[in-house]
Amino acid sequence: xxxxxxxxxxxxxxxxxxxxxxxxxxxxxxxxxxxxxxxxxxxxxxxxxxxxxxxxxxxxxxxxxxxxxxxxxxxxxxxxxxxxxxxxxxxxxxxxxxxxxxxxxxxxxxxxxxxxxxxxxxxxxxxxxxxxxxxxxxxxxxxxxxxxxxxxxxxxxxxxxxxxxxxxxxxxxxxxxxxxxxxxxxxxxxxxxxxxxxxxxxxxxxxxxxxxxxxxxxxxxxxxxxxxxxxxxxxxxxxxxxxxx
Amino acid sequence: xxxxxxxxxxxxxxxxxxxxxxxxxxxxxxxxxxxxxxxxxxxxxxxxxxxxxxxxxxxxxxxxxxxxxxxxxxxxxxxxxxxxxxxxxxxxxxxxxxxxxxxxxxxxxxxxxxxxxxxxxxxxxxxxxxxxxxxxxxxxxxxxxxxxxxxxxxxxxxxxxxxxxxxxxxxxxxxxxxxxxxxxxxxxxxxxxxxxxxxxxxxxxxxxxxxxxxxxxxxxxxxxxxxxxxxxxxxxxxxxxxxxxxxxxxxxxxxxxxxxxxxxxxxxxxxxxxxxxxxxxxxxxxxxxxxxxxxxxxxxxxxxxxxxxxxxxxxxxxxxxx
Amino acid sequence: xxxxxxxxxxxxxxxxxxxxxxxxxxxxxxxxxxxxxxxxxxxxxxxxxxxxxxxxxxxxxxxxxxxxxxxxxxxxxxxxxxxxxxxxxxxxxxxxxxxxxxxxxxxxxxxxxxxxxxxxxxxxxxxxxxxxxxxxxxxxxxxxxxxxxxxxxxxxxxxxxxxxxxxxxxxxxxxxxxxxxxxxxxxxxxxxxxxxxxxxxxxxxxxxxxxxxxxxxxxxxxxxxxxxxxxxxx
Numbered sequence: 001x002x003x004x005x006x007x008x009x010x011x012x013x014x015x016x017x018x019x020x021x022x023x024x025x026x027x028x029x030x031x032x033x034x035x036x037x038x039x040x041x042x043x044x045x046x047x048x049x050x051x052x053x054x055x056x057x058x059x060x061x062x063x064x065x066x067x068x069x070x071x072x073x074x075x076x077x078x079x080x081x082x083x084x085x086x087x088x089x090x091x092x093x094x095x096x097x098x099x100x101x102x103x104x105x106x107x108x109x110x111x112x113x114x115x116x117x118x119x120x121x122x123x124x125x126x127x128x129x130x131x132x133x134x135x136x137x138x139x140x141x142x143x144x145x146x147x148x149x150x151x152x153x154x155x156x157x158x159x160x161x162x163x164x165x166x167x168x169x170x171x172x173x174x175x176x177x178x179x180x181x182x183x184x185x186x187x188x189x190x191x192x193x194x195x196x197x198x199x200x201x202x203x204x205x206x207x208x209x210x211x212x213x214x215x216x217x218x219x220x221x222x223x224x225x226x227x228x229x230x231x232x233x234x235x236x237x238x239x240x241x242x243x244x245x
Numbered sequence: 246x247x248x249x250x251x252x253x254x255x256x257x258x259x260x261x262x263x264x265x266x267x268x269x270x271x272x273x274x275x276x277x278x279x280x281x282x283x284x285x286x287x288x289x290x291x292x293x294x295x296x297x298x299x300x301x302x303x304x305x306x307x308x309x310x311x312x313x314x315x316x317x318x319x320x321x322x323x324x325x326x327x328x329x330x331x332x333x334x335x336x337x338x339x340x341x342x343x344x345x346x347x348x349x350x351x352x353x354x355x356x357x358x359x360x361x362x363x364x365x366x367x368x369x370x371x372x373x374x375x376x377x378x379x380x381x382x383x384x385x386x387x388x389x390x391x392x393x394x395x396x397x398x399x400x401x402x403x404x405x406x407x408x409x410x411x412x413x414x415x416x417x418x419x420x421x422x423x424x425x426x427x428x429x430x431x432x433x434x435x436x437x438x439x440x441x442x443x444x445x446x447x448x449x450x451x452x453x454x455x456x457x458x459x460x461x462x463x464x465x466x467x468x469x470x471x472x473x474x475x476x477x478x479x480x481x482x483x484x485x486x487x488x489x490x491x492x493x494x495x496x497x498x499x500x501x502x503x504x505x506x507x508x509x510x511x512x513x514x515x516x517x518x519x520x521x522x523x524x525x526x527x528x529x530x531x532x533x534x535x536x537x538x539x540x541x542x543x544x545x546x547x548x549x550x551x552x553x554x555x556x557x558x559x560x561x562x563x564x565x566x567x
Numbered sequence: 568x569x570x571x572x573x574x575x576x577x578x579x580x581x582x583x584x585x586x587x588x589x590x591x592x593x594x595x596x597x598x599x600x601x602x603x604x605x606x607x608x609x610x611x612x613x614x615x616x617x618x619x620x621x622x623x624x625x626x627x628x629x630x631x632x633x634x635x636x637x638x639x640x641x642x643x644x645x646x647x648x649x650x651x652x653x654x655x656x657x658x659x660x661x662x663x664x665x666x667x668x669x670x671x672x673x674x675x676x677x678x679x680x681x682x683x684x685x686x687x688x689x690x691x692x693x694x695x696x697x698x699x700x701x702x703x704x705x706x707x708x709x710x711x712x713x714x715x716x717x718x719x720x721x722x723x724x725x726x727x728x729x730x731x732x733x734x735x736x737x738x739x740x741x742x743x744x745x746x747x748x749x750x751x752x753x754x755x756x757x758x759x760x761x762x763x764x765x766x767x768x769x770x771x772x773x774x775x776x777x778x779x780x781x782x783x784x785x786x787x788x789x790x791x792x793x794x795x796x797x798x799x800x801x
Contacts, residue, residue, distance in 0.1 A: 040733050042703030055442070079448035087446075088731075093439040095504075096432075104432045108448040111429060156448055168731045169759050171602040197733045238735030 004066060006031045006160055006191040007052070007083075012061030014044075014051050021047040023215040025061070029160075034182065034192045036202045038226075039212035040236050045195045046088050048212070049164055053085050054078040065160070080108065084158035086149045088165050088195075094138035098129055098148055101137055105155030120155055127151045127181060143174055150181070160191045167198045179205050199237070203227070211236070268408045277404045281476070283510075283517045284411040285469050290498040290509025291418040292465035295425055297495070298503030300458040301438025303360045306367030307466050307494045310340040312486035314467025315474040316374065319386045329398040333471040337464040343370075344463035345456055352452045355441070364488065371486035385481025388474055398475045407476050414472060415510070418465050422506050425461070434458055435504075493520075496539055500546055502553025511554050515542075568593040568753055569614070569645075569722060574623030574633070576606075576613050583609040584777040586623075591722070596744070596754040598764040598785070600794075601774035607757040608650055610774075611724050614755075615647040616640040627722070641670050646720035650727045650757075652711040656700030660691050660710055663699055667717030676719065684713045687743065705736040712743065716752075723747065724755040729763065741767055765789045 008028040014021045022044045029035050037045050050056040052063050054075035063071045070078055093101050102120035103113065110116040124130040129147055132140070140148060146166050153161060167178055175198065182205055186192055196202050202209060202223065209226040211219040213235045219226055226232055233239070268277050289307060296302045317339045318332025327335075351362050375383050391397045400406040425431050433454050436444040444451050474480050493516070501512025520535040527534055550556050569591040576584050584606035591597045599607045612618045614625055616637035625633040627643055646667075655663050664684065668677045685692040688709045694702070699710055708728055715723060725744065729737040741763050748754050748767075758764035765771055768785035773794060781793055788794050 038733070040703065040736070041705050041731075053446075055445070075442075075445035076448050076450050079446060085446060087442065091440055091443045091446075093436055093443060095439065096435060100432065104436050105447045107429045107432055113427070113429070113432075116429075152447060165731060169727060171759055171761065174602060197731060199734055236733045236735055238738045240734065240738065 004031050005029070005064075006033070006066060007193070008062075008064040009048075009052065010062045010064075012048070012051055012058050012063065014047055014056055014058050020215045022051060022058070025212075025217050027210055027217065027220060029191060029193060031159075031191050032186060032189070033207045034186055034194065034205050036206040036209045036223075037193065037195045037212060038197070038199075038202060038209060038232075038236065039218075042214075043212040043236075044215040045212055046164060047215075049085060049162055049193075049195065052078075053083055053162065079156055079158075082157070082159040083162065084153035084156050084160070085162040086146070086153055086164050086166055090142065090145045090149050092137040092140070092145050092148050092152065094136065096137055097133065098135050098137065098140070098151075099124065099133040101148055102151050102155045105152040108156045120151075123151050123154050126184070127154070128177070143170055147178075147181075154185070158190065160193065161185060162193045162195075164195045165197065166194070167196055167201050170198075172200075175201055199227070264412060265409075268405050274404055277408055279518055279521050281404065281408055281411050282521065283513045284408075284415045285472065286494065286497055286517055287510040287513040288411075288415045288418045288469045289466055289494045290501065290513055291415070291422050291506070292462045292469070293494050293498050294503060294505075294509050295422055295434075295465075296458040296462040298498060298505070298508070299426065299431060299438065300434035300455060301355070302455065302458065303356070303495065304363040304459075304462070305360050305488070305491045305495060306363035306365075306370075307462070308486050308488065308490040309367040309370040310344065310463040310466035311470040311473070311490065312370065312374065312480075312482065313340045313343060313463075314470025315480045315485045316380055316386070316470075317467070318471040319388055319474045319480055320380055323386055323389060328396070329471060329475055330396070333398075333468055336467040336471050340463040340467035340470075341460040344459040348456050348459040349452070352455055353441075364491075367486070367488055367491050371482045371488075374482040374486060383481060383483075385479060385484075386474075388478045388480075390478075407472075411472055411476075414468060419506060419510070421461070421465070426506060430454065430457065438504075496543065500539075500542060500553055502555030505553070505555045508553050508555040515554070568628060569755070570626045571610070571614070572624050572626075574610075574613065574620040574625065576609050576618055576620045582621075582777060584613075584774075587774075587777070587779055588623075589772050589779060589782065591753060591755055593721075593753055594748075594751070595769040596748050596756060596767055596785075598756045598758055598768040598771040599774060600758055600761045600764055600771060602759070605774040606777040607774055608726055609777075611647060611726050611755065611757050614640070614645065614724065638670070641718055644719065644721040645724070646715040646718045646722070647724045648711050648715040648726060648728060650730065652707045654699045654707055654711055654714070656698070658699060659696050660699055661695040663710060663714050664691070664695075664717050667714035670718050677717075680717055680719050684716050687716075687746065688713050705732050705739070708732060708736075708740060709743070712740075712747075716747070720752060722753045722755065724757070726757045727759060728756075729758065729760045737763060761794065762789070765794070 006029050010026055012025040013023050025048060039045055051058045054073050057072060062069060065081060065083060070081065099120055102123055103116045106116040106119040110119060124133055127147055127150060129151060132144065150166065167175055170178060179201055182192060206223050209221065209223050210217060211226055211232050218231055219229055227237060267280065289311060293304060293307050297304055314336035317336035318329050321327035321332045321335060322329055347366050351359060354362055374380060380386060391399050393399055393401045433444065433449045436447060436449060437451055437454060441451050470485060473485065497512030497516050498509040500516060502508025516539060519538050523535040546553060571587060571589050573586050573588050575582050575586060587610060599610060601607055613620055616635055620633055624631055627645060632640055632643060655666065664681060668680060671677050690706060691710060691713055699707065728740050732740065737760065744754060745767050756764055765785045765788050771785050771788050772779050773781040
């Protein structure tokens with residue numbers, strides 16, 4: 001089957017006053033890929049996410065989703081078209097139950113509460129939160145909130161799922177669970193772009209890795225290429241990763 | 246739709262029956278008047294709740310919509326002899342349009358900033374009407390005496406018809422609120438209340454849904470305004486557009502339980518009688534005593550039961566079920 | 568120095584931690600490790616006075632501290648760096664630091680402590696007028712630790728300092744923790760990054776579902792089967 005280009009970003013720049021948060025970023029993601037974006041804090045990863053998903057308007061450049069120009073689209077419209085995302089600081093609806101949270105997401109594609117609830121339960125089973133469906137959003141641990149956020153995003157039935165630091169603060173066992181979940185999501189036909197600091201996870205799940213530093217893309221390639229690159233080690237990885245590049 | 250328990254249906258049924266029989270049994274007109282006010286403020290509270298308790302837009306300007314409803318129907322009646330029931334709908338539409346006009350530029354305002362904007366809006370409307378020759382400015386409008394009839398929305402011999410009409414209006418508002426709360430719209434409102442980001446990321450057009458909330462709220466508030474005009478038979482900006490009315494609407498909703506369907510009604514049922522009774526017993530010396538009592542009750546609720554009095558009932562129910 | 572005896576702490580009727588006991592000797596680095604929801608943060612918050620145990624007691628240099636409010640705990644020279652940094656975003660670096668010194672009385676002591684802190688974190692001296700929410704995550708973490716040091720603590724508790732930081736910064740933060748310890752501050756470290764935490768700890772305790780399941784010296788635990796399987800993924 002011919003895989004099409006899911007997302008294409010060309011020459012994307014975003015300025016805040018005199019500061020270039022993103023400068024001339026180019027990359028593309030094929031359908032079904034898992035691409036990780038790494039880089040130090042302040043490198044522009046979340047800004048890039050916000051520009052792609054319509055929360056910020058880029059100052060220049062173009063974002064295309066399956067060939068359609070979505071550069072100037074508002075966030076809710078981008079979601080409608082099939083891009084879902086999570087936030088670096090996890091956001092769920094605290095006064096609603098876990099189930100109600102996911103139903104809210106599912107209501108994008110189902111107008112009536114009944115079918116939306118069925119879909120929500122399906123998704124909660126898929127992500128492993130079904131036993132906690134009556135818990136209030138405010139009662140969850142951070143790890144479960146992240147899982148809930150992913151569930152809500154999945155409920156909108158996206159073709160591209162963008163995860164912003166979903167793995168922060170998880171132990172190895174919990175990481176394994178999330179990584180398996182991500183692989184399951186990809187196996188269902190979705191494409192994923194993931195911002196992460198947990199290098200073990202990045203190495204294991206990524207088809208390709210993009211490295212940002214100070215607003216610019218400094219490298220792109222296979223995971224093992226990226227971790228052996230001197231510039232990346234200098235900027236972000238530290239001396240534990242030996243330079244072979 | 247949620248399924249109702251036998252208990253819920255019977256409690257609702259009995260309450261409704263009691264309310265229907267009340268004015269037939271209790272004949273003191275003053276007490277009937279208090280109940281009418283309870284229903285009216287209950288409706289205003291429910292209307293506020295739709296945009297405030299559910300969608301998170303705390304409005305301190307509801308009196309403007311209430312007043313616009315009263316003025317629209319009264320003006321049309323006095324100037325063009327248009328039937329008040331038609332005036333009722335017209336008032337609702339005018340209020341909804343005004344709500345959209347103010348709501349759109351305020352789409353990005355949240356929390357305190359939105360509240361301040363609504364205070365400004367309410368006061369601007371009141372001051373404008375106070376100076377507007379077309380509607381008699383500060384002198385107000387007197388609703389002309391007409392033959393007693395339902396079609397004329399006017400009754401002289403007894404308060405009973407007003408009682409039942411206001412009760413019907415309240416029930417209408419509650420039904421609308423129920424449908425909103427249990428529909429896609431209700432979920433989206435609650436998402437917007439939590440955070441615009443969360444709502445947008447789930448595909449919600451935040452601007453559109455905020456406007457819907459404001460417009461529905463305005464329409465219902467305006468309906469209450471027309472009722473008031475036809476009941477009291479005299480309106481002026483100081484009696485229908487006062488900031489104090491807006492504040493009272495927020496208070497009864499918060500006391501009773503914001504974000505619940507019945508909350509504002511409970512709040513009205515408690516605060517209105519207190520307000521009226523302190524006015525009788527203490528006369529001029531008593532001005533503001535009801536506010537003191539409100540303040541005390543609000544403090545109690547905020548500390549011990551932030552979900553409002555309705556939350557108390559809900560928790561009792563939960564504890565019984567284990 | 569710090570002795571936690573059989574404490575149980577709960578929220579809303581559910582016990583988050585049960586019958587937990589451990590101690591910290593002066594000059595040590597002690598880690599609490601375990602998964603999410605194991606109760607590590609709850610313990611630190613309880614020591615800091617933000618929560619109170621329903622059972623058990625906590626003593627610091629033989630002084631009971633489990634019933635006193637948080638500002639009294641700070642006065643006893645116990646300082647906490649909360650999870651997620653919790654800086655005063657709209658305030659500058661200097662303002663955050665000065666607020667950290669709130670419990671100190673003398674101007675000289677404050678100045679001296681400020682100098683020490685700037686010595687440890689030179690980037691904060693450079694940017695002392697800058698609003699703290701404009702900093703990147705790693706810089707914010709440095710500021711959070713610096714602010715905690717401003718009260719001149721003898722016991723410093725860090726809750727997940729490496730959260731959300733890239734590998735290079737994680738190493739940097741652990742190096743700083745070691746340096747602070749070398750300067751005479753006793754450290755209680757709560758971490759999900761079990762490997763790094765155990766490497767710098769004299770002793771550590773492993774928590775699961777609110778109870779201590781394993782304790783020992785840092786390097787011994789690195790070799791234990793339980794830890795290797797559950798937390799190091801081997």
